[in-house]
Amino acid sequence: NISSPFNLPVLERKISKINSAFLAFGSNVGDRFANINNALSLLQQNEKVNIEKVSSLFESEPMYFKDQSPFMNGCIEITTQLTPHELLELCKKIEYDELKRIKHFDNGPRSIDLDIVMYINDKGEHILINDETLVVPHPRMLERTFVLEPLCELISPTHIHPISAEPIFSSLQEIYKKQDPENELWVLNPLPGQSRFLKYKSVTKFNCFDNSYNRSLVSPTYLMAIINTTPDSFSGDGMLDNDIDMQLKHIKELCDKALQLSDSIILDIGGCSTRPNSAQASNEEEFERTIPLIKAIRESNTLPNSKIILSIDTYRASMAQKAIEAGVDIINDISGGSFDKDMFKVIAKNARVSYVLSHIRGDISNMVTLNDYTEDKSENEEFIYGEKSTSSETSFIRTISRELAKSYEKAISEGIKRWQILLDPGLGFAKNGKQNLAIIKNLPIMKNYSVDLNDDTYVSFRNLPVLLGPSRKKFIGTITKDDEPKDRDFATGALVASCIGNDTNIVRVHNAIECGKSVKIADTLYRDIE
Ligand SMILES: Nc1nc2ncc(COP(=O)(O)O)nc2c(=O)[nH]1
């Protein structure tokens, strides 16, 4: 387990707001994720450096010299009192002295590479350097999607490159328009255990009808199967008695069928119903219903464990910690960290565990009364696809996104890394039926949303995976006149296909066998996946 280097309490954050710099990191030798985490940890430990932001994690085929392993890349934003040359010295010291990098040849394999991409002084001016040891901005940054893509998560869409005098966003768009496979990237969510990741690939497609270029997912949608061990889940599929053998038998049948259509399956174990106004299970009850089953799944040698990604649906920090110790990969928290103040700290301490950050207002008992989004209280500058947006058409989805961006910023400030986060707009959590449909329809806008939050913090949802959970919810039954949740699977399948058409990364369903077929059809139709 790599301890998170960023879980310094806010008060201890170093005052180093003099200059800022953007660094690119890369690794393609050894445990790439550990190398990167260790390098960032060593940077953070320097008293003249403070890591302000970390991008998503990317994987890409090697550029220039092809005959080597795929690289893991990303970018960070730091504030620093070091000069550019002192910063270069620190990067080299970390690469060679601390992490024992051996340089074979230019563009060759490396355990870690830290490059200065841009350096900006306290007046906000780009520092330009071109001497025999250092060139800033990095001379090859504008030809590298593995630098520009992560960088565009950290800078505003209007950020101009000091040499090209073009917005850096535009340079990236121009590379993508070439539609060259060499420039394609995978986005990764790390999972416990070396080389286990959730992976998503987007490519740029030309739309001949309106001559536009759009990015869309081409990797398979992940199926998250709900394993309700609560007796009172609204969908009535709770496995009443905690009969582990019965549950394992059900899970085996589920996996055998579902894995005929996909390479992996996420099992979301839930021991506490979050149906509106439902009575909340005690800690003990939730523990008894979930942890023994998680352990039994991980200890089973009849289940296809290498293809099973385990999630626990809990808003309790203590439960999350116990589930991580029992072998869970993802914490699925419907509360966005708002029900338990310790949740973010638990996630931050487990750098390889992923976390579903959901939008909600209020709590289980009052969220149904909190779905008034008419007042667009945005005093923030908001962007959609990099363009400023204030239109009333997008007011609702911008409000959801803005509130979720504030939860995201709080999670990051408590040490969670961007690459751990999956977003969920929370269908049915402080939303009525029409609003749930509006979220699904406007999902591409949320995925391409960014905002300048008050304390001049820029948050972008670019590349963050999205999970949607429409399955068997009341808004479906209202439309199809199905009072019984179990009768809503066919309609859920139709809705799941629309979610996939709108670029969702993961869908959470009750009937994983039947909805797994909707996922397969939709992936084949929208993502050209055989
Ligand atoms: N995908 C990918 N390919 C690469 N090829 C060469 C270099 C060498 O970069 P340098 O010029 O900064 O040493 N770095 C990468 C990399 O980080 N990712």
Ligand SMILES: Nc1nc2ncc(COP(=O)(O)O)nc2c(=O)[nH]1
């Ligand atoms: N990430 C996520 N988790 C969830 N957990 C429970 C429910 C409530 O539905 P259930 O009781 O049928 O599980 N919905 C969600 C959801 O929409 N997203």
